[in-house]
Amino acid sequence: EVKSIAILTPEEGTDYGWNQQGIDAANAAGKAAGVEVVVAQGLGYGDVRPTLRELASDGASLLIAHASGYNTSAPEIAKELKVPVAIVDTPNGLEKGLVADYTLSGHQGAYLAGRLAAKMSRSKSVGIVVSGEPPSWNSQSAAFAQGVKAENPDVKITYAVIGPAAYSDAAGGKRVTESVIASGADIIFGQGNGSSFGMLQAVETTKAADGGKVYFIDVIGDKSPIDKGFLLSSVVWNIEPVYAAMIADIKSDTFGTKHYSIGLKDDSVKLLKTAAIPDKVWSEIQALREDVISGKIKVDPVYDAAAVRALMTSVAQ
């Protein structure tokens, strides 16, 4: 009896990142299950209660509130209108039949990306540039750093936040990335919305200390369609299985009883293979992937900004 589902995103679904992955996944899951998908995008980070109510009154059987900023309003509307909602970054917010959480973290993938970066850095120095410090990015930053250190403790890590709420600060992204490159990094692990295009631009236009290319490791989406040969990899998320499971759970009345997550195991988190990664390195990474899946290597997510900074301080020195 699931006729339609709706997804709400803060920005337009054309960012090769968080919003686009969410919308694409919802569309795919909907298509697979034969339900209509309503997309409400570019809603911003303000109050989405009006949109939630309207979508619910239009008959959506599931509201996917695809932003951590929506995790207060969506459960409230769920209770008010008795409509199931899915929210992010709220593991203890489950409520049977009403609220399910899908706190996503690509930390396992980010760990592998760290290993990859450490292997491939010529200067033995890598950088992490983020435009803000939301939990899911923090866990990836931390895991990346752990991966780097696990691969080679001598590799230097430089961590820089562009600024508070600098999600669309492309110029800031470029400026900070350039500084990080100047500090010696030749691989940049970048997380940011609009600002990540600035990071990409910096990587494309700035030479590493040795005069060679600087590579970029992206997250969540796949920017290869717009790559000019500088994209080393990306920690790609595939949210479709999550949404598909949600639809199934609603049908079987088990919605709101479990957490959904993504990980390496079912390839819902995976590292993007590009031509820039030598096959030998790639196979080493694939071996590491098996170790993570089997639990031989444990990667714990670190969500807290202060903890991430502490971690960075200890690894930088």
Place this chain on the structure above:
Amino acid sequence: MPADKRDIVALEGVTKRFPGIVANDGIDLSIRPGEVHVLLGENGAGKSTLIGMLSGLQQPDEGRILVDGKPTPITSPRHALALGIGTVFQHMMLVPTLTVAENLLLGGPWWQRPRTEELEARVAEITRSLGISVKLHAKVSELSLGEQQQVEILRAMVRNSRLLILDESTSMLTPKGIEELGALMRRLVGQGLAIVFITHKLKEAAAFGDRISVLKLGRKVGEIPPERFRTLSEQEIISEIVELMFGKQKDDPEAAERPTRTVRADAGPLLQVADLAVAPTENAPGLSSISFDIRPGEILGIAGIDGNGQKQLAEALAGQRAATGGSVRLEGTAIEALSVGERRRRGLRYLTDDRLGEGTVGAFPVSINFFLKQVGASPFWRGGVEQRAEIDRRAAQLVREYDVRTPSLKTPVARLSGGNIQKVLIARELAEGARAVIFNKPTYGLDLANTLASRQRIRDTAARGLAVLLISTDLEELLSMCDRIAVIANGSLVGTVANADDARTKVGRLMIGLAA
């Protein structure tokens, strides 16, 4: 009236309307080289409006202006300047943040560097022939109003005007300055210039004019052409003007009438000022050891050249300016530490000379402006809530009592003419509870009728037993009203004389720095 070939500029049936008023109504005027054409009329008669059209600020609604016999719409101030029409406006038209030289240079081609040397030479030449001196490199904001007026006249001269318009240019000048300006006008028309001269002082009109036109309620009600003008004596001219303006025969209305009041000698002083001092500021002199007493019913005049601390004195007394020392007592109680409002409540009133700048809130209705200094007081406010009916009732009463000419109580006060704004201020200051009143240039810019009425009010005020301090640059005014006259120079009182027969000479000597 057909335009004469001799006219540089002629107006034919010029009409100008403003919302609710016809400011100029079918005016004909001829302006000729070699003539000082005096324009007279009450406040609000439309003189400045006429000038506005001649100088390109405004366009007539009807009628036309001829320049050199050709109908010429004067489309902009720039156009007026190009036609050789230079104007000294009633209100200052100088940029206060620029120097005198920069103000004089304003208007040159934008791509040029200001030609300062050229200007200095030219100014030197003109000032020499005019016998005035200006500080070219002083900031305008540092000059007194009188000095600013000279700069404006100089500016018109620097531009080689063929027609020079002076709108109430004598209002800020000392008697000596007025004489000099008169002589200057005579010399200029002697050189073939045409001059339009607006004044409210009939003696000036008679002394400096060649032709007189009188405006009344926007209409031209009469003219004395030069042929007739030359045949009349000063007294005849004045009485003819008075007849044109007021329609009744009268002798020189301004002729001084000595105060006949007697101040009770036994009464103690009402207002006592001792050793009052004020620190000088960037653009104003300070005050030092000012002391005087005023008894009930007495009028003490303060004479002096403008800019010698008159304003500072008034403001320090009213509490608007911090004093650095000395005491002020009203009816025996020290008030120098009190606020402006508290001093007013005790009965000290200050009638400012800056009507639009601080005396009124231009955009507010006339009615509210009557009560600006009483906001919150009953019965106009009760429990802080406005009683509009009460306000309107009392305002209407004051409008009647003080003959304020206003379209309605709701008219924004800035739309009134200067004289009528002044009446609003006088009404406000003399309202209930006044004990001592400071009048600062109370008749500045007023027409004759208003001037006389205001002076009478001031005399009546004193007659009611109030202490009056009358600050004025007009010696005649002081002589006609005061019991004693003190002279202020450079921020201190240089002497006080009783207003007896030889007062004029004594005050005059003090003003130019001699002993009385």
Place this chain on the structure above:
Amino acid sequence: MTGLFSEVFLGALLFGAVTAAVPLLLAGLGEQLSEKAGVLNIGIEGMMLAGAYLGFLGAFYSGSLWLGFLTGAAGGIAVALIMALLCVRIGLNQIVIGIALTLGLEGLTALLHHFQFSRSYPRLPAADATVIPLLSDIPVVGPAFFKHHLIVYLAVALVFAMGYLYRRTQLGLNLQAAGDKPAALDVAGIDVIRTRTIAVLTTGALAGLGGAYLANVGAGLFIPFITNGAGFLGIVLAMLARGRPVWVLFGALLFGVCLSLTTAMQVAGINIPTDIIQMLPFLAVMIMLVLFGRRASLPAALGIAYERGAR
């Protein structure tokens, strides 16, 4: 820790500071010009956005940065033209129109970007630098200040040109009169409306150029809301500078340096949240205002439309 701050890195930090300062400088100089002439230009953020968008468009399709700067300036002028028509010519409220223009340009450029670039996110190649011989060899300072695109040196030269203009030319006098006592300018035979119009259009050109620099050099691409409030910072800078172009330059650099400081402290591992570091320039300015802020002198007629002969 000293090892972290290699010469190259310090140079890059300072280089970043300058790059971040240039758009602020241009916006601040532009705003200052408008304010001098008596127009409070709140629409400057919109002008920058128009400049950023059109500047990027020009540079991207022509392949020439210079053409991009040109189209950027033109974009700024186009927005300024609306402002001049509405606020200077017919005297509409400068705040209402300024905010409306900013909102409108935010929406419009985001809309256009959506239909045009939101799938391809085109990026420009690196801006080529004009290296100043000798000076650029100085350690740290050289690469930071003397290896920029030519337009940066022009912007700095503009600071001094504006200073000269304000103090030594007839036009400078006219501008000051237009802001302090427009009626006096009018009766001196100079058209106030025209003077203010010229000022506002020039502001548009400068703001547009600033936006174009931000997009083409600062970021190398255009994305919605890319200016991030730079125009409002420009307003603050102009007001703090009290009519002196050099102070706009200092102010812009202060902001740029504080931004770089954020990065430097993070790289040094100093654990202060970015929010707090970002407060530094504003705190510095507030403290300066508290200490020396007496009587900030703004033009007397600022924000008031001029109408000839009005009472």
Place this chain on the structure above:
Amino acid sequence: MSIDTAPGASANALDATSGAATGRDILHRLLMTLGPILAALIIAGCILLVVGVDPLAYYGYVLEKGLFSPLGIQQTLTRMAPLLFLAAGLIVAFRAGMWNLGGDGQFLLGAVTAAASAPVLVQVMPAWLALTCSFLISMVVAMAWSLLPALLRAYQGVNEIITTLMMTFLGTSLANVLVKLVFRDPGTTVPQTRTLPVEDRLPRLFDTTITSGLVLGLAAIIIVHLVMTRTAFGLKLRIVGANPRAAVHAGLGVPRLTVAVFAISAGLAGLAGAVDIIGVQGNVRADWNPAYGLAVIPAVFLARMNGFAAIGFVFLLSVLSIGGESAARRLGVPNHFTLVLVSIMLIVLALAEYVDHRYNQSRKA
């Protein structure tokens, strides 16, 4: 000298000439508002046509989803609450000739204070008392935030445009720091404050989703309007706004009034933040900044600082933002189009006012 006379002076010029409103006046005003809105819709419609969207469908959705559907109108009215408080604060400042451009910082600090205090207070005292206390604390905090610009302006003559803008930048950052470091809810991974339970928030009106904050907002703006136009205190502020020198001359304590204006204006902005949190949001997330201030400023000007007219314009803004979002989604236009629409509307309304003013003048002449 400073710019200070500008906002108040123009406002007072307008309100002084407007006499008592007659029925015809009101009709005329209405026409002069609806006409331009129609014109703006047509202009914006052309843009829609260019991007290939049917304008009629778009506006249909705006009206339906923002105004005519029960759900839509409820959302619209709810959205108005904080905007009304902000508008009330701006009316006080602008009528008194002071440019409080720091509304957003004051709003956010008020919001954070409310979000920090309310959830704690409701646990120790009755809800009505807790919320009242929370409102008061928010107001006081926002007032305190305006103190520095107020004192600088009152006693040093420092222009408040600069200082309030600076303080708004600072306030925004400070609000974030407070959320992230001080008032952070330990129970969530996302940096946000504790959440005020839905039951404890301001009650909803009748059986709707409309917050009772709307009533508070309406009361605030009407009280402000009456105080500014009908009381001695309001007149004093308007004198300061229209001619500060006249205020000194009249013996008004200008510095004290200045501080009072800032305090009231900022206090209302703080209440706007509090009413949004306590009425609707329940908590504050890090980096949250709805930037309502920017849109409310022109609305207040267009309303000529008249409280009732401001209510109308705030309503219009809310309809556009609620309905526009829905219409955009349904027709595949980016949400940013709403900004364009609002902008065109502001410009056309300002133009219409000018034309109207001109027409009136020529008629009187």
